[in-house]
Amino acid sequence: MITTNSTAKPLFLLGYICSLLSFGHYCYPQKTCPNCGSIEVPYPLSTNPNCGDPNYRLRCDPQSQKLYFDTLNGSSYLVLRIMASFQRMVVQPSPWVSGTCVTQDMLVSEGLRLNQTLPFNVTTSNTIFLFNCSPRLFVSPLNCTPSSLCHSFLESSGHVNKNRSLQCSSSLNPCCTFIAGGMPSAYKIRLHSSGCKAFRSILNLDPERPVSQWEEGLEIQWASPLEPICKTQLDCSGASKCLPAGTNSLFRCLCNKGYHWDHGHVMGVVILRKSTHATQAKLARAREDMLKSSNVGKTARMFQLKDIKKATNSFSKDRFLGSGGFGEVYKGELQDGTVVAIKLAKVVLQKKWQEGDIYSS
Numbered sequence: 001m002i003t004t005n006s007t008a009k010p011l012f013l014l015g016y017i018c019s020l021l022s023f024g025h026y027c028y029p030q031k032t033c034p035n036c037g038s039i040e041v042p043y044p045l046s047t048n049p050n051c052g053d054p055n056y057r058l059r060c061d062p063q064s065q066k067l068y069f070d071t072l073n074g075s076s077y078l079v080l081r082i083m084a085s086f087q088r089m090v091v092q093p094s095p096w097v098s099g100t101c102v103t104q105d106m107l108v109s110e111g112l113r114l115n116q117t118l119p120f121n122v123t124t125s126n127t128i129f130l131f132n133c134s135p136r137l138f139v140s141p142l143n144c145t146p147s148s149l150c151h152s153f154l155e156s157s158g159h160v161n162k163n164r165s166l167q168c169s170s171s172l173n174p175c176c177t178f179i180a181g182g183m184p185s186a187y188k189i190r191l192h193s194s195g196c197k198a199f200r201s202i203l204n205l206d207p208e209r210p211v212s213q214w215e216e217g218l219e220i221q222w223a224s225p226l227e228p229i230c231k232t233q234l235d236c237s238g239a240s241k242c243l244p245a246g247t248n249s250l251f252r253c254l255c256n257k258g259y260h261w262d263h264g265h266v267m268g269v270v271i272l273r274k275s276t277h278a279t280q281a282k283l284a285r286a287r288e289d290m291l292k293s294s295n296v297g298k299t300a301r302m303f304q305l306k307d308i309k310k311a312t313n314s315f316s317k318d319r320f321l322g323s324g325g326f327g328e329v330y331k332g333e334l335q336d337g338t339v340v341a342i343k344l345a346k347v348v349l350q351k352k353w354q355e356g357d358i359y360s361s
């Protein structure tokens with residue numbers, strides 16, 4: 001069904017994407033975990049042994065209904081959001097120890113350490129600032145110079161108070177900056193009493209943007225899950241059978257012939273632009289066409305341009321998928337984790353962005 005927002009301004013259809021979507025027959029995971037508070041816990045993430053994939057464990061705190069990612073040596077990180085189709089989530093760096101430039105995970109586990117036998121690692125989207133470091137860091141490969149971006153963060157982000165900021169960086173105890181990910185940093189961000197004593201992480205840091213807009217958060221990615229583990233056929237969806245898989249005597253819901261295992265969903269997005277009343281009839285027709293061609297069986301939704309900008313990181317280059325006679329296509333991720341192909345129609349490219357509504361199917 002297409003939902004029409006009655007207060008929406010008249011819209012003009014510019015085009016839409018279908019070719020990027022493949023409408024195969026998929027066999028989907030059966031047991032997705034219930035929400036934790038307001039956060040959805042998509043497959044394969046697992047908050048209890050009866051749902052998700054047990055290798056992808058998170059903890060839903062029963063009291064606060066908040067979701068935590070537990071790491072080695074007893075540290076826990078609050079999960080801020082989950083981008084299911086990108087297989088990534090953002091966690092909050094550890095809180096400060098009051099009145100100091102030390103983070104709690106420094107005292108508990110000497111920084112963040114992931115279990116390397118589990119399918120999680122730290123992504124290269126993170127720029128890490130290390131604070132309150134030993135003078136020997138001056139000779140490290142990290143950027144601990146006065147022009148290091150960690151100084152901008154301390155001075156202008158509004159996230160570190162003056163007192164703490166003075167402890168976080170001084171002529172003797174520098175702060176340093178590095179991009180995470182890649183070996184061997186993909187599994188840990190190391191803090192130590194003789195190294196650095198606190199860290200913060202910025203997502204997709206763009207030095208051109210105002211420091212106050214840098215987004216704090218540590219992005220973790222997970223490897224693609226295998227088919228769900230099962231004990232009996234009752235654990236599997238209709239299009240799959242509970243069969244022995246691999247050599248470790250585990251049973252998994254293996255898809256029937258003609259079906260593909262798929263744990264994520266991709267959908268297309270149509271871009272509409274504000275226009276005059278004269279195009280209203282055209283729009284109505286376009287909506288009807290979309291409804292008829294809606295072979296995905298998904299609910300069409302309206303989006304604000306600002307949400308689409310957010311989904312594509314303002315149409316950044318690293319989201320660019322390709323271009324053609326129709327315009328440019330970007331990969332985007334909606335707030336609920338759905339991956340979308342977003343088409344920037346030619347008319348829009350020529351005219352510059354206008355605030356308007358966006359449609360998806």
Ligand SMILES: *[C@@H]1O[C@H](CO)[C@@H](O)[C@H](O)[C@H]1NC(C)=O
Binds near residue numbers: 072073108109110
């Ligand atoms: C973490 O735990 C392991 C084993 O329990 C221990 O060997 C190691 O020293 C601990 N590391 C830290 C930083 O506490």
Ligand SMILES: *[C@@H]1O[C@H](CO)[C@@H](O)[C@H](O)[C@H]1NC(C)=O
Binds near residue numbers: 115116118
């Ligand atoms: C790492 O994860 C594996 C698999 O779940 C588990 O068996 C092992 O005990 C974990 N290691 C530590 C140090 O917790």
Ligand SMILES: *[C@@H]1O[C@H](CO)[C@@H](O)[C@H](O)[C@H]1NC(C)=O
Binds near residue numbers: 163
């Ligand atoms: C900052 O530190 C000074 C001395 O260390 C202290 O007197 C003052 O109350 C602190 N201010 C804040 C806001 O914590």
Ligand SMILES: *[C@@H]1O[C@H](CO)[C@@H](O)[C@H](O)[C@H]1NC(C)=O
Binds near residue numbers: 119186222224
């Ligand atoms: C991190 O995980 C991703 C997804 O599984 C994988 O492609 C990548 O190689 C891993 N990186 C490291 C350094 O292990």
